[in-house]
Amino acid sequence: MQYVSTRGEAPVLGFSDTVMAGLARDGGLYVPREWPHFSATEIRAMRGLAYPDLAIRVLTPFLGGEIAAPVFERLVREAYATFRHPAVCPLVQLDTGRFVLELFHGPTLAFKDVAMQLLARLMDHVLAERGERATIVGATSGDTGGAAIDAFAGRERTDIFILFPHGKVSPVQQRQMTTSRAANVHALAVEGNFDDCQGLVKGMFNNHAFRDRVALSGVNSINWARIMAQIVYYFSSALSLGGPDRPVSFTVPTGNFGDIFAGYAAKKMGLPIERLVIATNDNDILARTLADGEYRTRGVVETTSPSMDIQVSSNFERLLFEASGRNPAQVRRYMDGLKQGGAFTIEAGELDRIRSEFDAGRATMDETAATIRSTLSAGGYLLDPHTATAVHVAAGQAGGTPMVLLGTAHPAKFPAAVEAASGVRPALPAWLGGLMSAEERFTVLPSDLKMLEDYVSRHTRAAS
Numbered sequence: 001m002q003y004v005s006t007r008g009e010a011p012v013l014g015f016s017d018t019v020m021a022g023l024a025r026d027g028g029l030y031v032p033r034e035w036p037h038f039s040a041t042e043i044r045a046m047r048g049l050a051y052p053d054l055a056i057r058v059l060t061p062f063l064g065g066e067i068a069a070p071v072f073e074r075l076v077r078e079a080y081a082t083f084r085h086p087a088v089c090p091l092v093q094l095d096t097g098r099f100v101l102e103l104f105h106g107p108t109l110a111f112k113d114v115a116m117q118l119l120a121r122l123m124d125h126v127l128a129e130r131g132e133r134a135t136i137v138g139a140t141s142g143d144t145g146g147a148a149i150d151a152f153a154g155r156e157r158t159d160i161f162i163l164f165p166h167g168k169v170s171p172v173q174q175r176q177m178t179t180s181r182a183a184n185v186h187a188l189a190v191e192g193n194f195d196d197c198q199g200l201v202k203g204m205f206n207n208h209a210f211r212d213r214v215a216l217s218g219v220n221s222i223n224w225a226r227i228m229a230q231i232v233y234y235f236s237s238a239l240s241l242g243g244p245d246r247p248v249s250f251t252v253p254t255g256n257f258g259d260i261f262a263g264y265a266a267k268k269m270g271l272p273i274e275r276l277v278i279a280t281n282d283n284d285i286l287a288r289t290l291a292d293g294e295y296r297t298r299g300v301v302e303t304t305s306p307s308m309d310i311q312v313s314s315n316f317e318r319l320l321f322e323a324s325g326r327n328p329a330q331v332r333r334y335m336d337g338l339k340q341g342g343a344f345t346i347e348a349g350e351l352d353r354i355r356s357e358f359d360a361g362r363a364t365m366d367e368t369a370a371t372i373r374s375t376l377s378a379g380g381y382l383l384d385p386h387t388a389t390a391v392h393v394a395a396g397q398a399g400g401t402p403m404v405l406l407g408t409a410h411p412a413k414f415p416a417a418v419e420a421a422s423g424v425r426p427a428l429p430a431w432l433g434g435l436m437s438a439e440e441r442f443t444v445l446p447s448d449l450k451m452l453e454d455y456v457s458r459h460t461r462a463a464s
């Protein structure tokens, strides 16, 4: 399996190099040169597999033979042994035809753990084989950071630097990043919003001299392995609901477009998915884009679903690449428009192609709170605010096909918003009991690329 950049001007890479590269050197994102495909018979044969076995089956075609089967199997099993539910990602019925796919049973209570626990092990393996070290930088609006720090803490071959927007993440999210005692962990509070943090990370990748000097690698969903690992739970949930003999739809709380792009990938691999529904909060750039074809950034609005407070939705570039018939020149045109004028207009045929697979809707903060309240009173299920956006948006979808709502975070990560909406204050699981009293350690930095690069250079052990 080979991987190509959405912008077509970076080297074509194999799996291990793609995992270590993060962002392509031309600023694009890596995607598989072609989609692996499973027949209905092959998918049917996946029924009843335990989650790690399913992950091995679904993901092996992406490895291109670069990681020996017994090694990959061990990494997958170790990754999912960190989850506290035997099904790893259980499916819970909300009511007739609606199901929540609970993705928050990992160490940091958000769906990011599903991919991050595997990615850290994959990177460690590749670095050990090569006898190398790497510097990892990541941007977070709250959940990626904690998941990455948990997965990489104490790993000898990596130093990890996580940029989070100062004062804009929930207290639980902040402490998951700032209470690590591991020497290789650096939590950096940036004076800006998530888009600033993500822009700084991309800026570091696009400074090739810096990138090479510190052996830079990334763990955001710009890294293909993040998307890859998230494909598995689309298969597990569809199989539980009768797939491949019964199509299902998914509604996905969306920010950086990574999670829902994994659903698109599952569909390309042969899984019968009817609709992929994008749910946004007030930061509704994707809902607006699907409505009128114009991708136009506005200022980020702070909401009660802070992890989705994003305007520049990185993985949308992967969808544009697909919708354009894999035309990197077209993607470059769009990305130039975004850089120069903060906007671009999607060509009509491409927009039709996107609309043939995706719907989109928005939940305001009031609608999100009302959904938390009504879902609790209807059946006793307590939603987190991100999952609630999906439940609200899915309510506007035509019925008939089972709807899987991606439960992307545990409500206890956002106790204030959940309590304000429902009157119920969700408690952290007992095994996270010490989190809120542990000592914090983080550095506040301005949103300045040069200062960030200096900080990383001075603190990484991977600099040459």
Ligand SMILES: Cc1ncc(COP(=O)(O)O)c(C=O)c1O
Pocket: 110, 111, 142, 143, 144, 221, 253, 254, 255, 256, 257, 258, 259, 260, 307, 308, 386, 387, 408, 409
């Ligand atoms: C809880 C939660 N829900 C939804 C999202 C959106 O996911 P994506 O960025 O993959 O679209 C995020 C962050 O990305 C998140 O942390």
Ligand SMILES: N[C@@H](CCOP(=O)(O)O)C(=O)O
Pocket: 139, 140, 141, 142, 143, 144, 145, 219, 220, 221, 222, 255, 256, 258, 307, 308, 314
């Ligand atoms: N919501 C995310 C934002 C970063 O997304 P990623 O999936 O690209 O890592 C977060 O919680 O940090």
